[in-house]
Amino acid sequence: MGKTVVHTINVEFGDCDPARIVWFPNFFRWIDAASRNFFIRCGVPSWHETEATMGILGTPLVDTRASFVRTASYGDTLQIHTTVSEWRGKSFVQSHRVMRGNEEIMNCDEVRIFAAHKEGGGIRAVAIPPEFRALCE
Amino acid sequence: MGKTVVHTINVEFGDCDPARIVWFPNFFRWIDAASRNFFIRCGVPSWHETEATMGILGTPLVDTRASFVRTASYGDTLQIHTTVSEWRGKSFVQSHRVMRGNEEIMNCDEVRIFAAHKEGGGIRAVAIPPEFRALCE
Amino acid sequence: MGKTVVHTINVEFGDCDPARIVWFPNFFRWIDAASRNFFIRCGVPSWHETEATMGILGTPLVDTRASFVRTASYGDTLQIHTTVSEWRGKSFVQSHRVMRGNEEIMNCDEVRIFAAHKEGGGIRAVAIPPEFRALCE
Amino acid sequence: MGKTVVHTINVEFGDCDPARIVWFPNFFRWIDAASRNFFIRCGVPSWHETEATMGILGTPLVDTRASFVRTASYGDTLQIHTTVSEWRGKSFVQSHRVMRGNEEIMNCDEVRIFAAHKEGGGIRAVAIPPEFRALCE
Numbered sequence: 001m002g003k004t005v006v007h008t009i010n011v012e013f014g015d016c017d018p019a020r021i022v023w024f025p026n027f028f029r030w031i032d033a034a035s036r037n038f039f040i041r042c043g044v045p046s047w048h049e050t051e052a053t054m055g056i057l058g059t060p061l062v063d064t065r066a067s068f069v070r071t072a073s074y075g076d077t078l079q080i081h082t083t084v085s086e087w088r089g090k091s092f093v094q095s096h097r098v099m100r101g102n103e104e105i106m107n108c109d110e111v112r113i114f115a116a117h118k119e120g121g122g123i124r125a126v127a128i129p130p131e132f133r134a135l136c137e
Numbered sequence: 138m139g140k141t142v143v144h145t146i147n148v149e150f151g152d153c154d155p156a157r158i159v160w161f162p163n164f165f166r167w168i169d170a171a172s173r174n175f176f177i178r179c180g181v182p183s184w185h186e187t188e189a190t191m192g193i194l195g196t197p198l199v200d201t202r203a204s205f206v207r208t209a210s211y212g213d214t215l216q217i218h219t220t221v222s223e224w225r226g227k228s229f230v231q232s233h234r235v236m237r238g239n240e241e242i243m244n245c246d247e248v249r250i251f252a253a254h255k256e257g258g259g260i261r262a263v264a265i266p267p268e269f270r271a272l273c274e
Numbered sequence: 275m276g277k278t279v280v281h282t283i284n285v286e287f288g289d290c291d292p293a294r295i296v297w298f299p300n301f302f303r304w305i306d307a308a309s310r311n312f313f314i315r316c317g318v319p320s321w322h323e324t325e326a327t328m329g330i331l332g333t334p335l336v337d338t339r340a341s342f343v344r345t346a347s348y349g350d351t352l353q354i355h356t357t358v359s360e361w362r363g364k365s366f367v368q369s370h371r372v373m374r375g376n377e378e379i380m381n382c383d384e385v386r387i388f389a390a391h392k393e394g395g396g397i398r399a400v401a402i403p404p405e406f407r408a409l410c411e
Numbered sequence: 412m413g414k415t416v417v418h419t420i421n422v423e424f425g426d427c428d429p430a431r432i433v434w435f436p437n438f439f440r441w442i443d444a445a446s447r448n449f450f451i452r453c454g455v456p457s458w459h460e461t462e463a464t465m466g467i468l469g470t471p472l473v474d475t476r477a478s479f480v481r482t483a484s485y486g487d488t489l490q491i492h493t494t495v496s497e498w499r500g501k502s503f504v505q506s507h508r509v510m511r512g513n514e515e516i517m518n519c520d521e522v523r524i525f526a527a528h529k530e531g532g533g534i535r536a537v538a539i540p541p542e543f544r545a546l547c548e
Contacts, residue, residue, distance in 0.1 A: 170287075185349060242406050
């Protein structure tokens, strides 16, 4: 296993729905932030910089699976533990575990790619830069 | 297979990210709307009403998996095709296919439950009301 | 007064907060969609096209004021009535009134500009294209 | 003037739009969090607790005005400086200034109320609890 980075989230009133619990799309918002934060904390340059220098826009999502174990509500502080659990040729698996102290709230495995603009609109996968992979291991 | 309901989405400028494509948590926002809309269109009462009459708050998510096949951007009109693909004792699988005309944009299978408030906060699964299941088949 | 365009919104469960009413930032999400929809319905090209042909990215917000008159909740259908109430040299005032049938839910006046990319990042105001203004009057 | 509380925000990729700048409704999301955080930091109990003990749900928005001075993008860290600038009978004015170090990004003045559930749905203003006001001064 490579490096693990922890990203902290404060759950806000507006993150919760009429059942008084976090409305689930917000978990994906936080996980997307944890995904980018992982690379920054490992030393990978900002997507602002990689777009200017290498044409790399970021790491969009290809597949995801998630399990929701416990509910959370506003006032809670959550810790997202993120690692890259597998590197493939043009994709990688990023795994996230959302905790409230010792309690697991949800977990999520994502397949992501490094992407560049495609002519005519949209995006295309590019080879994973080996120097970026090395920073995360 | 039971009934299929189609929910239409107009992709907006603010739904897209700096890569100019839909930022993925928005798909889960739309799928959650498609999920609720499915029940309404099948004749199940609003969660406002079921909470007042039966204590049922809605159908929160337990597990999900999704694949992102093609990108979409603002100005696109998407159709979400939703059905219940499996009924279990206290949960069910709802399947969503997001199309732009004939092109598949993404697909998603969700395990959801019917939920009521739990004493002390949070939610708990309740048995699926048979009259609701019958409306969806 | 120029043209008025009506944009329809279905309020979803996830748009509402633990007080069971629409969480107010969602009104601004809908108003931003109504703003763009106004131009499209008046015949102004998509920002995709104006960016490619003229460098115009859209109409970002400079100032806003809003009053919240009545609450709304999921299941409600809202109509946003949008017009340009004033044209200035490099900015314009767009006014939105959000109705639920005959009841006013909220109203909002926005100062917006037509914007292009600025060298080094960020955006800058450009003169309002007279052919776009003519389409809206 | 009463107490000022500073709330810190990390701008994320998904907070930005195709113009690569923060999509404005996100500022209102952050300001709503800063508003609640202000009361917590002043020692006012959580809305979870005030709802259980006094029926107070929170401090929904009645009127707002905002000016957007500079753009921000992902990777920026913002500080929201929040104070109550005026107390009225059943409402108060909360003022927020969003800074990136020494640069002002936007500012916002809000009229808010303390609210309880209204019979039949929706919310109603209640008198401002004097002990809460005292904590903020």
